[in-house]
Amino acid sequence: MSELVGNVLVGQSGGPTSVINASVAGVIAEALNHECIDEIYGTLNGVLGLLNEDFIDLAAESQQQIRALRHTPGAALGTCRYKLKKQQDFERVLEVFKAHNIRYFFYIGGNDSQDTADKISKLAQAQGYELRVIGVPKTIDNDLPVTDHCPGYGSVIKYLATTVREVACDSQAMGQGDLVSIIEVMGRSAGWIAAGAALAKRRDHPHDPPHLILLPEVPFNQEKVLADVAKVLKREKFCSIVVAEGLVDSDGNYIAASTATDAFGHAQLGGAGDALASIIEGKLPGVKVRVAKPGLVQRAAAHAASKTDADEAYLAGQAAVIAAINGETDKMVTLVRGQTEAYSCETGLAPLSDIANGVKLLPPEWINEDGVSMNFQFARYAQPLIQGEVAVPHENGLPTYAQLQKTKVEKRLPTYEIV
Amino acid sequence: MSELVGNVLVGQSGGPTSVINASVAGVIAEALNHECIDEIYGTLNGVLGLLNEDFIDLAAESQQQIRALRHTPGAALGTCRYKLKKQQDFERVLEVFKAHNIRYFFYIGGNDSQDTADKISKLAQAQGYELRVIGVPKTIDNDLPVTDHCPGYGSVIKYLATTVREVACDSQAMGQGDLVSIIEVMGRSAGWIAAGAALAKRRDHPHDPPHLILLPEVPFNQEKVLADVAKVLKREKFCSIVVAEGLVDSDGNYIAASTATDAFGHAQLGGAGDALASIIEGKLPGVKVRVAKPGLVQRAAAHAASKTDADEAYLAGQAAVIAAINGETDKMVTLVRGQTEAYSCETGLAPLSDIANGVKLLPPEWINEDGVSMNFQFARYAQPLIQGEVAVPHENGLPTYAQLQKTKVEKRLPTYEIV
Numbered sequence: 001m002s003e004l005v006g007n008v009l010v011g012q013s014g015g016p017t018s019v020i021n022a023s024v025a026g027v028i029a030e031a032l033n034h035e036c037i038d039e040i041y042g043t044l045n046g047v048l049g050l051l052n053e054d055f056i057d058l059a060a061e062s063q064q065q066i067r068a069l070r071h072t073p074g075a076a077l078g079t080c081r082y083k084l085k086k087q088q089d090f091e092r093v094l095e096v097f098k099a100h101n102i103r104y105f106f107y108i109g110g111n112d113s114q115d116t117a118d119k120i121s122k123l124a125q126a127q128g129y130e131l132r133v134i135g136v137p138k139t140i141d142n143d144l145p146v147t148d149h150c151p152g153y154g155s156v157i158k159y160l161a162t163t164v165r166e167v168a169c170d171s172q173a174m175g176q177g178d179l180v181s182i183i184e185v186m187g188r189s190a191g192w193i194a195a196g197a198a199l200a201k202r203r204d205h206p207h208d209p210p211h212l213i214l215l216p217e218v219p220f221n222q223e224k225v226l227a228d229v230a231k232v233l234k235r236e237k238f239c240s241i242v243v244a245e246g247l248v249d250s251d252g253n254y255i256a257a258s259t260a261t262d263a264f265g266h267a268q269l270g271g272a273g274d275a276l277a278s279i280i281e282g283k284l285p286g287v288k289v290r291v292a293k294p295g296l297v298q299r300a301a302a303h304a305a306s307k308t309d310a311d312e313a314y315l316a317g318q319a320a321v322i323a324a325i326n327g328e329t330d331k332m333v334t335l336v337r338g339q340t341e342a343y344s345c346e347t348g349l350a351p352l353s354d355i356a357n358g359v360k361l362l363p364p365e366w367i368n369e370d371g372v373s374m375n376f377q378f379a380r381y382a383q384p385l386i387q388g389e390v391a392v393p394h395e396n397g398l399p400t401y402a403q404l405q406k407t408k409v410e411k412r413l414p415t416y417e418i419v
Numbered sequence: 420m421s422e423l424v425g426n427v428l429v430g431q432s433g434g435p436t437s438v439i440n441a442s443v444a445g446v447i448a449e450a451l452n453h454e455c456i457d458e459i460y461g462t463l464n465g466v467l468g469l470l471n472e473d474f475i476d477l478a479a480e481s482q483q484q485i486r487a488l489r490h491t492p493g494a495a496l497g498t499c500r501y502k503l504k505k506q507q508d509f510e511r512v513l514e515v516f517k518a519h520n521i522r523y524f525f526y527i528g529g530n531d532s533q534d535t536a537d538k539i540s541k542l543a544q545a546q547g548y549e550l551r552v553i554g555v556p557k558t559i560d561n562d563l564p565v566t567d568h569c570p571g572y573g574s575v576i577k578y579l580a581t582t583v584r585e586v587a588c589d590s591q592a593m594g595q596g597d598l599v600s601i602i603e604v605m606g607r608s609a610g611w612i613a614a615g616a617a618l619a620k621r622r623d624h625p626h627d628p629p630h631l632i633l634l635p636e637v638p639f640n641q642e643k644v645l646a647d648v649a650k651v652l653k654r655e656k657f658c659s660i661v662v663a664e665g666l667v668d669s670d671g672n673y674i675a676a677s678t679a680t681d682a683f684g685h686a687q688l689g690g691a692g693d694a695l696a697s698i699i700e701g702k703l704p705g706v707k708v709r710v711a712k713p714g715l716v717q718r719a720a721a722h723a724a725s726k727t728d729a730d731e732a733y734l735a736g737q738a739a740v741i742a743a744i745n746g747e748t749d750k751m752v753t754l755v756r757g758q759t760e761a762y763s764c765e766t767g768l769a770p771l772s773d774i775a776n777g778v779k780l781l782p783p784e785w786i787n788e789d790g791v792s793m794n795f796q797f798a799r800y801a802q803p804l805i806q807g808e809v810a811v812p813h814e815n816g817l818p819t820y821a822q823l824q825k826t827k828v829e830k831r832l833p834t835y836e837i838v
Contacts, residue, residue: 073588074588163716169435173496297586302588306816
């Protein structure tokens with residue numbers, strides 16, 4: 001393998017997480033170790049930056065700020081949901097890469113982003129432009145195939161399990177067998193996130209909150225859920241429910257939409273949590289329901305991030321650079337769990353196309369027969385991912401997060417019209 | 420003053436906070452210092468326990484658990500919203516006190532609870548039963564008069580300011596001048612909590628999030644808010660809004676109710692945040708709105724509590740016992756801010772009746788002229804209250820909270836029928 005001399009470009013895409021910036025920090029830290037790398041650029045807002053030549057000079061940032069990326073939520077380079085579609089767009093990206101001598105491209109994101117990276121990589125190969133493209137996994141949804149788990153997932157479930165436990169303290173104090181407390185969590189099509197809330201239960205305490213987890217994988221059965229709630233309320237002072245935003249009825253319709261659309265057909269207000277609250281209050285007289293919907297809070301809660309998760313996100317960024325330096329391209333870094341009893345994790349590589357076209361479902365056999373709780377296999381899988389706390393520096397009582405200076409890289413091409 | 424020998428009873432009432440248990444810990448720790456105190460009991464679920472003779476023996480709890488109360492959210496003794504009304508109820512309470520030789524009663528709560536404590540105290544005096552009653556302030560609403568601030572308030576605003584800052588990282592990454600991110604916070608009639616989110620702004624960065632704070636004190640003016648949002652979206656990548664659940668229109672109607680009631684008059688789903696989202700999406704085409712509603716999460720988020728707040732809650736519990744031992748009764752412990760530049764706080768006492776019948780409003784002169792931000796006077800008031808982080812022990816990746824063993828105290832009276 002010949003040494004490839006040139007510049008690095010790193011980008012972020014899709015929904016932010018608590019640890020996506022840790023992967024950027026890993027890329028930068030590792031890139032600085034290699035002499036064949038001249039400049040380290042970041043693309044602003046993912047593919048938008050690729051098309052608009054909107055790059056910043058990451059080597060110009062202070063070490064302090066780069067270190068702070070390891071605990072900063074959001075996506076410091078900006079992200080986007082724009083998808084490259086037209087051939088013309090891809091051609092433009094390659095032109096931009098050539099103009100800036102980008103030889104190493106690291107793209108941190110989920111399925112769509114890895115698909116984009118794959119296409120850019122393939123086009124470069126077709127045109128004989130030497131480019132090494134390595135994807136870095138990122139998604140709170142934990143739905144990427146091949147990799148054991150995804151950076152971002154451990155932190156969101158750690159935050160939610162913490163929150164379930166804390167709200168349970170509150171509801172237990174208030175309830176007299178008449179209080180239902182609902183937390184609506186993210187997860188449109190898969191229950192990975194909702195399932196993670198199960199970690200709030202202490203080992204061998206199956207009656208600990210959350211009492212019911214309503215997953216998108218288990219169609220909503222109103223009679224059964226109402227009976228379950230009544231049963232819990234009889235046993236406990238309160239009933240703690242975690243519901244995935246993507247909960248559907250047996251016809252596959254979102255319960256949020258079916259219940260909350262008003263008579264004029266206005267867009268639904270609220271979501272699955274409010275819809276469920278309305279059903280429970282309507283059918284179980286005397287029961288009070290409180291709904292919390294953390295929304296974006298859950299994926300941004302870096303002050304409660306998992307150290308394991310943040311460290312693995314950083315490691316994945318480093319591994320991407322090492323792989324590229326070693327001549328790899330068109331691959332995504334994966335996390336590979338060790339076979340030993342004690343948890344260990346190292347990185348591997350998988351073809352980008354395998355990632356782009358697959359999706360990892362929550363194994364149905366990890367859901368208990370009651371349909372509203374997770375079994376020990378899930379706990380064994382998820383527990384290690386939330387271990388350890390990230391020490392976020394506080395100033396004046398609040399966590400302080402990185403603020404990049406964002407020194408713009410001079411543009412070299414005519415403006416491109418995104419249509 | 421003669422030494423009063425007898426038993427202590429401590430109770431909690433109203434909505435839990437992150438630090439109400441710290442006050443219980445303070446009461447217990449201090450009570451143990453005094454020989455005139457025989458037993459230390461807790462009443463379960465506030466006045467319900469008073470009527471039902473539902474007491475637990477707090478001295479029987481392990482020191483470990485009592486120490487853990489200093490960082491445990493919720494209300495470990497249970498709380499209630501039941502109000503003593505009938506004379507018969509008050510007579511029963513006194514009977515119960517006499518049966519258990521309760522000579523020191525400490526009640527931790529807000530206005531209503533202090534009112535209850537006041538009435539119990541006055542009845543005891545009228546009957547010549549020597550009883551010392553001291554209230555301990557508690558409320559995230561921060562609306563008790565006389566006291567400079569209330570235990571519970573610092574922690575809720577610390578959590579919310581943290582959350583605003585974190586969600587801003589997320590929204591800044593996603594927005595392209597088209598994203599509005601709303602966080603709906605508690606506060607039915609006063610904006611103390613919403614105002615506290617202003618602390619998320621760095622000093623001398625008025626354009627930092629939250630960009631708009633919508634207080635119950637400032638009637639909702641749709642045109643102005645839409646213009647404000649448009650202005651922020653032009654200047655920033657996103658617009659961060661904190662809205663109090665109690666936001667009202669110029670007629671004093673909750674905007675949540677007026678907008679979200681469906682055509683059948685069904686109870687409104689969602690709240691002020693959803694209502695506001697619906698207005699913004701309807702009137703500003705192309706703008707996407709995301710709503711988060713932390714709900715109970717905000718007042719239970721002990722993992723992000725303010726150390727200053729937790730310490731003051733503990734101090735208030737201790738001060739209550741010391742005051743009672745010193746012969747005081749029918750008073751509430753207040754927090755008194757020092758006059759020096761550097762923040763300091765000690766405790767004082769105020770008549771319970773002064774607390775019960777008053778309410779502390781957010782000073783209108785602390786709201787900027789724009790109606791959507793707070794001035795330096797508010798910052799100077801609130802900033803000290805969020806200082807310091809509580810070190811919550813974690814086990815297996817999650818915070819661990821006190822679980823009292825709750826050894827029941829034997830009942831001595833016939834059952835009382837609560838009607």
